Amino acid sequence: MTRVVVVTSGKGGVGKTTTSAAFASGLALRGFKTAVIDFDVGLRNLDLIMGCERRVVYDFVNVINGEAKLNQALIKDKHCENLFVLPASQTRDKDALTEEGVETVIRELEHMGFDYIVCDSPAGIERGAVMALTFADEAIVTTNPEVSSVRDSDRILGILQSKSKRAAEGREPVKEHLLVTRYSPKRVEEGEMLSYKDVQELLRVPLLGVIPESESVLHASNQGTPAIHLKGTDVAEAYTDVVARFLGEERALRFVAYEKPGLFKRLFGGN
Amino acid sequence: MSLLSRIFGEKKKTAAVAKERLQLIIAREHGSGTRGPDFLPALQRELIEVISKYVSVNPEDIKVNLEKQDNYEVLEVNIVLPDQAR
Numbered sequence A: 001m002t003r004v005v006v007v008t009s010g011k012g013g014v015g016k017t018t019t020s021a022a023f024a025s026g027l028a029l030r031g032f033k034t035a036v037i038d039f040d041v042g043l044r045n046l047d048l049i050m051g052c053e054r055r056v057v058y059d060f061v062n063v064i065n066g067e068a069k070l071n072q073a074l075i076k077d078k079h080c081e082n083l084f085v086l087p088a089s090q091t092r093d094k095d096a097l098t099e100e101g102v103e104t105v106i107r108e109l110e111h112m113g114f115d116y117i118v119c120d121s122p123a124g125i126e127r128g129a130v131m132a133l134t135f136a137d138e139a140i141v142t143t144n145p146e147v148s149s150v151r152d153s154d155r156i157l158g159i160l161q162s163k164s165k166r167a168a169e170g171r172e173p174v175k176e177h178l179l180v181t182r183y184s185p186k187r188v189e190e191g192e193m194l195s196y197k198d199v200q201e202l203l204r205v206p207l208l209g210v211i212p213e214s215e216s217v218l219h220a221s222n223q224g225t226p227a228i229h230l231k232g233t234d235v236a237e238a239y240t241d242v243v244a245r246f247l248g249e250e251r252a253l254r255f256v257a258y259e260k261p262g263l264f265k266r267l268f269g270g271n
Numbered sequence B: 001m002s003l004l005s006r007i008f009g010e011k012k013k014t015a016a017v018a019k020e021r022l023q024l025i026i027a028r029e030h031g032s033g034t035r036g037p038d039f040l041p042a043l044q045r046e047l048i049e050v051i052s053k054y055v056s057v058n059p060e061d062i063k064v065n066l067e068k069q070d071n072y073e074v075l076e077v078n079i080v081l082p083d084q085a086r
């Protein structure tokens, strides 16, 4: 059975595309046949983060309009055997996404035997964002520990609970997961940043993970390599844990506690 | 923050302020129906129709309100009947 997972947030720039790329790659690394779709029509970015921008010929809107076949538009990922990217169109706007069109593509991916379809939502609460969550079975609500992001996440939760097909058809509701990203344990310790516990208490959604603020994310996007592949970095480890938890495994939270660099550490280095 | 206020901790940490503000705004936005059902206007309209069959009321005399209290919601319907109706 195919599961459709939307990565959403309401607010822009919180790390949805970074997360979609890492999460989809993580599922593929675990052996699942995975497609990741860029719903940010007009502002496509997922292709750059996945490092496949030079191989884009056809896009999501071409497939919806019948100008290309789905398998002509799907781009095979360069790192993972069973991962495919469906890029967004850059020349159209979000009205090009029709509910029937999106549904047709999702059904076809199901027929092709995909285990997971990851939908990278655009920011906002308008058409593009609503289309990205309409067919979702699960949602990863990506939130920065910051006031406007938390409030916007709350808004998008409301939209999930009213506009998704599952809600409209009165089926079992979309399974919600909270992912706190760009987390700085030091600033939390100093009382300058909401803690992940605060965010969870405010939004009341089960916590899937915490991704630390990390310079590695920029290195990853510079190279077009999803952050989960940067072996040994905190973000890669944190995203690997997120995928494991999503698959039902127990993993303790890491990278959430601030340890003051003690004298011993300063003298002898190491971790 | 000055060194003194740092030592005596007289100023509230900004993260705590953020949390308090969010608690208030989220509660309010839920109460106003951003996250709740949006059937209230329709319910109000239909109530006016039904009640008008029996007594003449002004539409503004019927107020429908949904309030959230911890784990349950309270639907409050307030109808003011004009004196001559009784």
Ligand SMILES: Nc1ncnc2c1ncn2[C@@H]1O[C@H](COP(=O)(O)OP(=O)(O)OP(=O)(O)O)[C@@H](O)[C@H]1O
Pocket (backbone or CB within 6 Å): A009, A011, A012, A013, A014, A015, A016, A017, A018, A019, A040, A045, A121, A122, A123, A181, A182, A183, A211, A212, A213, A214, A215, A217, A218, A221, A235
């Ligand atoms: N954990 C992190 N640490 C540091 N920087 C990060 C992290 N996650 C994301 N970023 C940076 O934040 C910026 C926005 O990230 P990203 O494009 O993934 O967000 P988005 O939610 O998809 O944005 P949009 O709403 O525009 O689609 C990027 O510059 C990215 O490199």
Ligand SMILES: [Mg+2]
Pocket (backbone or CB within 6 Å): A016, A017, A018, A040, A045, A120, A121, A122
């Ligand atoms: Mg994005």
